[in-house]
Amino acid sequence: xxxxxxxxxxxxxxxxxxxxxxxxxxxxxxxxxxxxxxxxxxxxxxxxxxxxxxxxxxxxxxxxxxxxxxxxxxxxxxxxxxxxxxxxxxxxxxxxxxxxxxxxxxxxxxxxxxxxxxxxxxxxxxxxxxxxxxxxxxxxxxxxxxxxxxxxxxxxxxxxxxxxxxxxxxxxxxxxxxxxxxxxxxxxxxxxxxxxxxxxxxxxxxxxxxxxxxxxxxxxxxxxxxxxxxxxxx
Amino acid sequence: xxxxxxxxxxxxxxxxxxxxxxxxxxxxxxxxxxxxxxxxxxxxxxxxxxxxxxxxxxxxxxxxxxxxxxxxxxxxxxxxxxxxxxxxxxxxxxxxxxxxxxxxxxxxxxxxxxxxxxxxxxxxxxxxxxxxxxxxxxxxxxxxxxxxxxxxxxxxxxxxxxxxxxxxxxxxxxxxxxxxxxxxxxxxxxxxxxxxxxxxxxxxxxxxxxxxxxxxxxxxxxxxxxxxxxxxxxxxxxxxxxxxxxxxxxxxxxxxxxxxxxxxxxxxxxxxxxxxxxxxxxxxxxxxxxxxxxxxxxxxxxxxxxxxxxxxxxxxxxxxxxxxxxxxxxxxxxxxxxxxxxxxxxxxxxxxxxxxxxxxxxxxxxxxxxxxxxxxxxxxxxxxxxxxxxxxxxxxxxxxxx
Ligand SMILES: Nc1ncnc2c1ncn2[C@@H]1O[C@H](COP(=O)(O)OP(=O)(O)OP(=O)(O)O)[C@@H](O)[C@H]1O
Ligand SMILES: [Mg+2]
Numbered sequence: 001x002x003x004x005x006x007x008x009x010x011x012x013x014x015x016x017x018x019x020x021x022x023x024x025x026x027x028x029x030x031x032x033x034x035x036x037x038x039x040x041x042x043x044x045x046x047x048x049x050x051x052x053x054x055x056x057x058x059x060x061x062x063x064x065x066x067x068x069x070x071x072x073x074x075x076x077x078x079x080x081x082x083x084x085x086x087x088x089x090x091x092x093x094x095x096x097x098x099x100x101x102x103x104x105x106x107x108x109x110x111x112x113x114x115x116x117x118x119x120x121x122x123x124x125x126x127x128x129x130x131x132x133x134x135x136x137x138x139x140x141x142x143x144x145x146x147x148x149x150x151x152x153x154x155x156x157x158x159x160x161x162x163x164x165x166x167x168x169x170x171x172x173x174x175x176x177x178x179x180x181x182x183x184x185x186x187x188x189x190x191x192x193x194x195x196x197x198x199x200x201x202x203x204x205x206x207x208x209x210x211x212x213x214x215x216x217x218x219x220x221x222x223x224x225x226x227x228x229x230x231x232x233x234x
Numbered sequence: 235x236x237x238x239x240x241x242x243x244x245x246x247x248x249x250x251x252x253x254x255x256x257x258x259x260x261x262x263x264x265x266x267x268x269x270x271x272x273x274x275x276x277x278x279x280x281x282x283x284x285x286x287x288x289x290x291x292x293x294x295x296x297x298x299x300x301x302x303x304x305x306x307x308x309x310x311x312x313x314x315x316x317x318x319x320x321x322x323x324x325x326x327x328x329x330x331x332x333x334x335x336x337x338x339x340x341x342x343x344x345x346x347x348x349x350x351x352x353x354x355x356x357x358x359x360x361x362x363x364x365x366x367x368x369x370x371x372x373x374x375x376x377x378x379x380x381x382x383x384x385x386x387x388x389x390x391x392x393x394x395x396x397x398x399x400x401x402x403x404x405x406x407x408x409x410x411x412x413x414x415x416x417x418x419x420x421x422x423x424x425x426x427x428x429x430x431x432x433x434x435x436x437x438x439x440x441x442x443x444x445x446x447x448x449x450x451x452x453x454x455x456x457x458x459x460x461x462x463x464x465x466x467x468x469x470x471x472x473x474x475x476x477x478x479x480x481x482x483x484x485x486x487x488x489x490x491x492x493x494x495x496x497x498x499x500x501x502x503x504x505x506x507x508x509x510x511x512x513x514x515x516x517x518x519x520x521x522x523x524x525x526x527x528x529x530x531x532x533x534x535x536x537x538x539x540x541x542x543x544x545x546x547x548x549x550x551x552x553x554x555x556x557x558x559x560x561x562x563x564x565x566x567x568x569x570x571x572x573x574x575x576x577x578x579x580x581x582x583x584x585x586x587x588x589x590x591x592x593x594x595x596x597x598x599x600x601x602x603x604x605x606x607x608x609x610x611x612x613x614x615x616x617x618x619x620x621x622x623x624x625x626x627x628x629x630x631x632x633x634x635x636x
Binding site for chain 1: 237240243244245247248543544547548549550551552553554555556557628629630632633634635
């Protein structure tokens with residue numbers, strides 16, 4: 001479902017060129033749950049941003065569901081993000097002036113879904129993350145774990161096939177982190193493909209597949225359909 | 235695709251920036267519409283038709299200190315000498331100078347005092363049969379008075395019995411338009427109106443009720459200080475003016491010539507204060523509009539910078555650039571409309587206060603409407619740049635900032 005061939009990403013600043021990703025190759029199959037680990041600054045977020053079409057890449061090829069992302073224009077990428085990808089951020093990124101209901105509604109409005117259908121989906125997703133009763137609350141009235149669950153509800157509302165999470169538990173204590181992890185596992189069992197960046201080794205171990213990004217390149221610890229996907233080994 | 239409801243909800247939850255902008259828009263609308271109205275009122279006032287060729291007319295005062303001169307005889311002599319100057323159309327001794335701010339007025343009635351009757355206040359000029367031609371105003375009905383009808387006031391025993399009056403005065407006294415030939419009264423003295431003058435401003439341009447209402451009375455009643463009015467051929471006024479002092483002194487030198495001034499200059503002095511006020515208002519309006527435009531621009535920019543991460547998140551969630559632009563334009567328009575509603579009420583209120591306390595005419599609501607539309611257009615212009623900037627915020631901001 002996701003296929004990256006020789007992706008590289010160079011950040012050009014005045015003084016330095018940063019090779020955030022170098023000849024990055026990855027294959028993600030439908031229904032996988034992948035934990036991405038690696039040292040700070042190794043390129044995990046860069047990888048996730050490119051996977052989620054939040055940034056362009058410098059060279060290589062990226063196919064999402066068979067679509068060549070490099071050939072899309074800005075509007076097409078926005079639409080594709082909206083339809084296929086759900087984002088979960090470390091900082092939750094809820095919109096502070098919108099209540100939970102309206103927050104979950106945001107991606108649905110961008111897709112132009114009718115009000116009745118929006119309502120059905122929002123209620124269902126808030127139910128799923130256990131916050132249906134607080135739909136009228138504002139984000140700052142919730143704990144971090146609850147906010148992250150709202151963010152997950154928002155990511156789920158559009159029924160994306162692909163969830164990208166950048167350290168979703170990074171701002172949470174271990175109990176809340178485990179709850180969020182359980183929620184993600186449930187979502188994965190329901191059929192969504194998940195790629196999750198984490199610094200938490202324990203959480204990473206719970207994921208069926210672990211990959212490591214080191215210095216902009218991929219080190220895969222799992223054998224992938226019999227073929228090792230290894231560039232830099234453990 | 236983008237609905238107003240969540241924008242309103244979000245605005246209601248964080249009001250400060252929006253309220254500041256709203257107040258600024260309201261104040262601007264209230265002040266600018268009233269100021270624009272007053273400016274236009276002033277422009278109309280400054281440009282009102284006077285009936286005179288102001289640039290071809292001048293006046294001067296004669297202050298006689300010598301005794302043993304027959305003033306009236308001397309005046310007739312002076313008039314003759316001035317009229318013979320090349321370039322002069324006509325010249326006359328006259329009791330008041332139009333557009334100068336100084337003159338006399340009295341009540342003109344349909345019946346003599348003490349009978350009850352309609353009475354209208356009007357300015358009056360005392361001059362001889364050359365007055366009409368020197369002023370250069372148009373007689374639209376009847377005739378000028380004759381030399382024989384001019385009363386030369388040596389002993390105060392006689393008062394003229396004919397006069398000319400402006401149409402504005404006659405329309406008020408005789409709404410049916412049949413005033414020519416009728417007799418009106420000042421006090422108990424009858425004056426038969428033999429001619430009606432079209433447009434002719436009196437000494438005052440301001441007082442709405444008498445600025446166009448004047449009477450010309452055929453009388454010569456000079457004092458030691460009297461004034462002359464001279465009309466020249468087009469373009470020859472300056473040349474004539476330079477000769478006046480010598481000409482006057484040649485025939486009698488125990489007197490001084492003062493205030494030798496063009497009628498246009500007289501008028502400019504008279505309206506100088508109004509012109510100044512108008513210029514101040516224009517500056518005020520310009521500054522206000524500039525400040526508002528900057529305010530809208532700045533607040534929108536501030537609102538956007540404050541929400542950089544949110545915008546990135548929205549983009550990550552699938553917002554197209556156009557949706558971001560629309561968001562800010564709609565948000566700004568909502569604030570603007572609320573501000574305009576408040577501003578329109580403020581404008582009407584301010585207009586009423588100005589009318590009540592500063593004798594400003596009633597505010598025309600056209601000015602409010604046009605100002606509101608202009609402020610709205612300006613706020614749209616101010617928001618479009620920042621909104622475009624917002625749309626260009628990279629979606630990766632969503633993951634790159636905590
Ligand atoms: N916008 C940018 N401009 C320049 N360099 C950048 C930019 N974003 C990231 N980098 C650089 O790219 C490299 C990879 O960054 P990235 O954020 O992907 O690392 P990461 O693995 O997510 O690190 P962390 O675990 O600390 O989040 C780093 O060296 C970083 O400094
Ligand atoms: Mg990172």
